[in-house]
Amino acid sequence: MDQKRVKQILSSSADIDVKYNGASVWIDELKEDGKTATVHLRGPMEERSDVDISELVED
Template identity: 50%
Template sequence: MDLNRAKQILSSSADIPVNYNGVPIWIETVDESTNMATVTGRDTRDEPMPVPIDELVEE
């Protein structure tokens, strides 16, 4: 995924499925300076963790 798409998904009111390493996640924040996103698991709501935006996959 690219930075602009991650920002669009974050600001969208629609429920847009996104995965990280095959796990459904929510994008919580996007950091443009590091190209990282903070995500939480959709099903588990684990602790937020930073991941590279380019490793996120939109379904």
Template identity: 45%
Template sequence: MDIKRVKEIMSSSENIEVLYNRHSVWLDGVDDKTGRVKIRILDMRENVYVPVDDLVDTRKIINIDR
């Protein structure tokens, strides 16, 4: 994925599924300078910063409990 797509997903009114290491994540923020994204791994409720390239956009609309 790229920074532009991360920002599109974050500003979308729909919940678009994004994966990190096969886990669904919530996008909490992006750092343009470092190319890192703050995510929340939904099934672990853990916040981490990861490289934008490690994220996968499934393009699926999902219902999630944030």
């Protein structure tokens, strides 16, 4: 995924399914470097991770 699409998803009110390593995640924020984002798994676990946006896939 590219930086432009991450920004579009963050500003959208729609529920857009994004996957990281096959797991559905929410994108919390795009980091200042523009190459990484903070995400967390959909569901009860709130553990957050910083991941490379190139590894995010829109379903």
